Amino acid sequence: MNLEVVTANRLKDGRTVYLGESGWSENLEEARLAGSAAAAQALLALAERSVERNEVVGPYLIEVIEEGGHLVPARRRERIRAEGPTVAAGSGRQSREIV
Amino acid sequence: MYRYDQFDQRLVDERVAQFRDQVRRRIAGELSDEEFKPLRLMNGVYLQLHSYMLRVAIPYGVLSALQLRKLAHLARTYDRGYGHFTTRQNIQFHWVRLEETPDILAELAEVEMHAIQTSGNSLRNTTADQYAGVAADEIADPRVYAEIIRQWATLHPEFSFLPRKFKIAVTGGARDRAAVKTHDIGLFIRRNAAGELGFEVVVGGGQGRTPFLAKTLRKFLPEADLLSYIEAILRVYNEFGRRDNIYKARIKILVHELGIEKFAELVEAEWAATRAGALRLPEAELARIRAHFASPPYEEIAPPGASLEAERRADPAFARWLRHNTAAHVKPGYAIANISLKATGAVPGDISAGQMEALADLAERLSFGEIRVTHEQNLTLPYVKASELYTLWQALGTLGLATPNIGLASDIIACPGLDFCSLANARSIPIAQRIAERLKDVERQEAIGELRIKISGCINACGHHHVGHIGLLGVDKQGEEFYQMTLGGHAEEDASLGTIIGPAFSSADVVDAVERVVETYLGLRAPGERFIDAYRRVGAQPFKDKLYAAH
Numbered sequence: 221m222n223l224e225v226v227t228a229n230r231l232k233d234g235r236t237v238y239l240g241e242s243g244w245s246e247n248l249e250e251a252r253l254a255g256s257a258a259a260a261q262a263l264l265a266l267a268e269r270s271v272e273r274n275e276v277v278g279p280y281l282i283e284v285i286e287e288g289g290h291l292v293p294a295r296r297r298e299r300i301r302a303e304g305p306t307v308a309a310g311s312g313r314q315s316r317e318i319v
Numbered sequence: 320m321y322r323y324d325q326f327d328q329r330l331v332d333e334r335v336a337q338f339r340d341q342v343r344r345r346i347a348g349e350l351s352d353e354e355f356k357p358l359r360l361m362n363g364v365y366l367q368l369h370s371y372m373l374r375v376a377i378p379y380g381v382l383s384a385l386q387l388r389k390l391a392h393l394a395r396t397y398d399r400g401y402g403h404f405t406t407r408q409n410i411q412f413h414w415v416r417l418e419e420t421p422d423i424l425a426e427l428a429e430v431e432m433h434a435i436q437t438s439g440n441s442l443r444n445t446t447a448d449q450y451a452g453v454a455a456d457e458i459a460d461p462r463v464y465a466e467i468i469r470q471w472a473t474l475h476p477e478f479s480f481l482p483r484k485f486k487i488a489v490t491g492g493a494r495d496r497a498a499v500k501t502h503d504i505g506l507f508i509r510r511n512a513a514g515e516l517g518f519e520v521v522v523g524g525g526q527g528r529t530p531f532l533a534k535t536l537r538k539f540l541p542e543a544d545l546l547s548y549i550e551a552i553l554r555v556y557n558e559f560g561r562r563d564n565i566y567k568a569r570i571k572i573l574v575h576e577l578g579i580e581k582f583a584e585l586v587e588a589e590w591a592a593t594r595a596g597a598l599r600l601p602e603a604e605l606a607r608i609r610a611h612f613a614s615p616p617y618e619e620i621a622p623p624g625a626s627l628e629a630e631r632r633a634d635p636a637f638a639r640w641l642r643h644n645t646a647a648h649v650k651p652g653y654a655i656a657n658i659s660l661k662a663t664g665a666v667p668g669d670i671s672a673g674q675m676e677a678l679a680d681l682a683e684r685l686s687f688g689e690i691r692v693t694h695e696q697n698l699t700l701p702y703v704k705a706s707e708l709y710t711l712w713q714a715l716g717t718l719g720l721a722t723p724n725i726g727l728a729s730d731i732i733a734c735p736g737l738d739f740c741s742l743a744n745a746r747s748i749p750i751a752q753r754i755a756e757r758l759k760d761v762e763r764q765e766a767i768g769e770l771r772i773k774i775s776g777c778i779n780a781c782g783h784h785h786v787g788h789i790g791l792l793g794v795d796k797q798g799e800e801f802y803q804m805t806l807g808g809h810a811e812e813d814a815s816l817g818t819i820i821g822p823a824f825s826s827a828d829v830v831d832a833v834e835r836v837v838e839t840y841l842g843l844r845a846p847g848e849r850f851i852d853a854y855r856r857v858g859a860q861p862f863k864d865k866l867y868a869a870h
Contacts, residue, residue, distance in 0.1 A: 234416065274345070300368060307752065
């Protein structure tokens with residue numbers, strides 16, 4: 221079973237957040253990990269309660285992997301959500317390459 | 320330019336108040352996300368990968384210096400200090416907070432701007448030639464008709480729940496600079512044999528998953544019938560357009576499936592019943608709108624002749640900028656100056672708050688306080704004295720806005736792509752930056768000549784890849800970014816859709832592939848032959864041979 225976490229966007233400001241031990245965090249490292257399908261569903265159920273409390277919108281599970289001692293999302297889309305755009309928008313600086 | 324009357328202002332102010340209450344109710348939990356989503360979309364608020372995004376309408380791409388200064392203020396106060404111009408002549412702020420969007424909209428209303436109908440299945444911002452009113456080849460000013468359409472379309476109750484979004488573009492020149500044939504309805508201003516003004520109406524164009532160029536529905540529509548005829552088209556679409564399948568819901572699919580003749584029959588039948596009705600444009604109203612777009616108080620001046628020639632000779636960099644970034648003006652002694660937002664390493668269409676403010680100042684000093692946004696994600700100063708071009712160019716240079724590449728290989732259209740957009744499959748911006756970096760040598764670009772490279776990060780084609788001379792479409796192949804190349808697309812009056820050239824290229828290989836296409840073209844072109852003309856002459860095969868020779 222792969223490791224999964226729950227992500228969503230915060231209602232008030234839209235920022236990418238992850239469900240952590242003490243609420244929602246912008247830091248993926250603080251996310252609660254699910255190592256089984258049952259644990260993942262339990263996390264998602266918890267997240268749905270946050271939706272009902274109008275804290276976040278659109279929660280879903282994403283796969284994470286360990287890379288250099290850090291947790292990072294497995295898929296590129298989620299890595300960009302976690303780390304921000306790979307280009308320095310608005311400032312005309314050169315892009316930062318990500319794998 | 321057009322100024323709001325009491326009705327416009329009241330409507331926009333009321334909408335801000337309504338949306339403020341809707342946002343309050345959403346945050347308080349009185350509205351569910353399901354209930355709120357269509358309301359926020361009606362006000363241009365999207366939820367993207369990292370944040371909410373606000374898309375602000377810039378009607379037919381016309382901005383005053385005052386408005387641009389306000390956009391700078393909003394970028395700095397509510398966003399991260401920049402804005403992003405889109406292929407529909409709008410501006411997007413990518414980092415706004417939902418709770419602050421009512422304040423942003425209230426500030427926009429102070430300068431006669433809003434975000435109404437920049438999203439959702441509605442009549443979107445009507446776009447137009449950025450050279451409107453100043454092009455030497457213009458029959459009549461498209462802004463007049465775009466504004467009439469704007470007034471009619473704004474909050475139109477019958478057309479607020481169309482099967483899908485609906486985009487109209489108008490051009491008044493012999494050359495199409497507004498990609499008119501890629502729109503749901505396109506209007507080419509024409510004169511008939513009697514010299515009367517009217518339109519050639521084209522319908523059913525669009526890009527996306529199933530691209531079509533618009534087909535001529537009516538060779539000549541009299542000016543006074545503009546709205547009744549558009550209404551008839553929309554009624555036919557509203558009745559017969561598909562609502563069961565989002566991929567088949569645009570009018571282009573309806574026109575394609577019915578055939579243009581059958582579609583025209585339906586429109587004519589609808590129109591016959593309404594043509595003489597309330598939508599017939601009264602001459603007095605036409606004159607009232609036209610007066611808003613009267614020429615600015617030009618000075619009667621002679622073309623600068625010798626002095627400009629001396630500046631050109633003295634400074635080759637200025638000469639290059641003149642060659643590529645300026646265009647002939649209808650008024651003697653004046654020029655159209657284009658400002659490239661495609662500096663090497665920049666994000667296509669991005670502009671910082673500081674650049675916006677400096678440009679607003681320059682527009683006030685040198686262009687009667689007016690700025691235009693182009694669908695190619697650049698800006699235009701429409702009324703610059705030719706004798707002041709050198710001053711303008713020097714000032715733009717200090718702002719990083721004097722890149723002499725309009726229409727050249729590094730003037731790339733790119734959508735925000737996977738760096739921002741929740742619909743994207745692959746990134747667009749870094750590819751645009753890498754291609755621009757590879758081809759950054761201005762002399763080489765000049766030798767290549769006109770070359771339109773357009774990049775989309777998904778099949779929705781916001782980056783116009785179908786009509787790029789070289790089009791790139793980002794796709795996801797088992798987690799890797801790949802780019803499918805099309806060649807031979809073109810967005811102007813002789814528009815064409817590109818042809819897929821072969822298997823997609825990896826992100827690592829795609830810049831080499833673009834360069835190989837360029838080198839192949841340089842090797843086979845006749846003297847002075849543009850890329851698109853060479854491609855049309857020789858076809859895809861020579862390019863395929865070079866691109867896939869090793870495979």
